[in-house]
């Protein structure tokens with residue numbers, strides 16, 4: 001894969017996001033003929049690591065089709081070992097050039113992790129606590145800062161994974177962080193390092 005493959009894929013997905021923002025979706029590759037085609041073999045364009053929030057479905061917000069995105073979701077866009085292998089698997093099988101880690105505003109998982117009582121959702125809290133703590137000193141909205149920080153921490157978990165790291169090097173896949181604004185529908189690509 002080349003950097004161009006990742007850039008072209010990202011541009012294509014952002015074009016789909018523009019259609020979604022404007023309400024002029026194409027709903028591409030969702031017809032019965034395409035369904036039959038991808039039932040034989042899949043060739044996803046990108047892996048998306050995102051939040052389980054019902055308002056953040058990647059196929060919808062990127063106006064993508066069946067078989068376009070290999071999606072790994074969990075509450076708070078957190079990632080564990082199963083999540084990491086769920087990213088590594090499609091990379092190995094399909095040599096995917098692009099991984100998008102997609103956070104979003106008003107994340108219920110982050111809100112829960114920032115609120116008492118602390119005796120429920122123990123694993124989720126544990127997973128999200130570093131992002132909340134390391135963003136606590138930042139100016140601006142603490143909740144949004146934690147959501148963005150969680151994207152960066154998930155990227156770090158992926159790039160430093162002993163399973164994934166060699167694959168990323170071999171395939172030359174790019175990982176980008178992105179942030180979804182629910183009301184406008186806009187997906188912003190985050191700078192490589194914001195903090």
Ligand SMILES: [Zn+2]
Pocket residue numbers: 051052053075076077104106107108109110
């Ligand atoms: Zn969320």
